[in-house]
Amino acid sequence: MEMARRIGRCCRPFVALLALCGHAAVAFAQLQPGEDATATLARADLTKTSDHQKFVDTLVRLENDSTRLTEKQRAHLQYLEAWQVAYAGDYDAATPLLETVAGSSPDKVLRFRATATLINILGIGHRYQEAFSRLTELTDMLPAVTDPQARLQGLGEAAQMLATAGQYDLAADYAERMIQSTPAGDSACKGTFIKLHAMFRGKRIDGTDDRYARGIADCQAAGENLIANALRADVADTAIRNGRPRDAIHVLESHYAEVLRYGYPSLASQVESLLAQAYWNENNTDAAGKYASAAVKSAPGGEYSEPLAVALRTLYLIARKQGDFQSATQWLERYMQADKGYLDDVSARALAYQMVKQQVVSSRMEADVLDRQNQILHLQREVDRRSIETSRLYIVLLLTVAGTIALWLIRTKRAQLRFMRMARRDSLTGICNRQHFVERAQQVLLASHKAGRASCLILFDLDHFKLVNDTYGHSEGDWVLLRVVAECRDHLLQDDVFGRLGGEEFAILLPGVDEADGMKRAELIRAAIAAPPAGGPSSARVTASFGVACTRRHGADLDRLLVVADEALYEGKSAGRDRVVVAVAHSGAGKARAPVAPLASKPLGLARS
Known part of the structure; x- marks a missing residue:
């Protein structure tokens, strides 16, 4: 993991500093005589997550021998380097690199893929309105994209971004399109993960669903162990929620070292946070504290996430149990800050999605208005040629403008009604106030x-x-x-x-x-x-x-x-x-019926009123 963070900080030139990051053995390696750089780039692209160390070493060799590469090959290498910087968690450095590829690459497929990766980075960087604006561009481009890998990536980014906005059903639909678009003979591991996780977050399924076991097996068979472990996290989460912490520990600890080797901070923090919860439920405070501390360290810097909030809460509970009230107070303050930050971030994503959606609707309506205005100009020219139809054409023009304005007002009113409905809900529970x-x-x-x-x-x-x-x-x-x-x-x-x-x-x-x-x-x-x-x-x-x-x-x-x-x-x-x-009768007419005896024995009851 530390290696991945160092790579992220190295930025550009990507390989020139890689020797300083613990890769001296390959820092001066080059392409073999007669080696096809295009094929090497393609293989590296396909193994970014399944064999990440080999992917990094390949980038080193290609950069050391970049003078042999064509313009198109250098553009592909530039995209893969930007992807690696983002993978390592240095999103601020990755963003301009991806924007360069998206804006100037001679290959339209690379421009599409860079845009897809940029959406992911913007979302991680909390720039949600920009991310959803880019997503609108991406989905508009999708029908014209024929490259299978680029199309899969675009569908995947669309599905994941929609899931972050709470649009779980729509995200699952995009993921299903991703699965259907997978070429025959290739693994649908990534699409399966996105679909199952969206359904999991939307509470349509849980980790006991048979599709999780099949998905993990398919990902392992395809060498996509990173994604297999992400699926295991959902399975473990379900086990903890269902009061089976020991099952969660068994699922996660056997693959924990593998998770750390991949150096992906978000997944590492999630797995460690789940292990901390499981051990806390097992009353093993030492193990719970160890994994909770690791989750806090692994969490991407400057971000508030659910795993981070849960880990901080676990550390607070441990300190309180041990009687260390000073530490407990500090952990509680950090937990409350992280929890509020995470919940605010969830709301910001949903709001950004709705705002961009409204902007898209407005833009399309403006385009319709402009189109109708062009029609009006054409009609006016027709009026000049056919004065006999002048009055009839003016009526058509007025009706067109009136219809456009009416449509605009109706849609604006509908948007206002949606916000009014939001005001009718209890802010904590989401039910009626x-x-x-x-x-x-x-x-x-x-x-x-x-x-x-x-x-x-x-x-x-x-x-x-x-x-x-x-x-x-x-x-x-x-x-x-x-x-x-x-x-x-x-x-x-x-x-x-x-x-x-x-x-x-x-x-x-x-x-x-x-x-x-x-x-x-x-x-x-x-x-x-x-x-x-x-x-x-x-x-x-x-x-x-x-x-x-x-x-x-x-x-x-x-x-x-x-x-x-x-x-x-x-x-x-x-x-x-x-x-x-x-109630049998009103207070003025009688008393209430005798209370119904509880079905279960009396609980321990923490009281209020």
């Missing part, structure tokens, strides 16, 4: 009432939640809230309305559900929340008290349902918490 929940719930209640269907309102509040924040901190409390929301979503249907009313209080409207089924659904959710966490960053356990109110008994007025459900909820709290209480 209080105002939007009330609006949607009233609409759904009215529709169900008109259709003659019953509906149930579930109101629940986490028990003694304040102790989670007081004991572990607000960051831990946020993780608990996210887990509670995830557990609830596993038990909701498409038409159900789910919202956070504030703090640790949530509400769920179940349309078309009667009182018995509403009680059963609430009990399932209660049991899921009370269950021990299955891995993940938070070890805190909470319970919740539930109040259920149904329209058959209390009418379809949302305000009244909220009141009686709230009374039932607090009836459950008074009865001992961690239970479901169904």
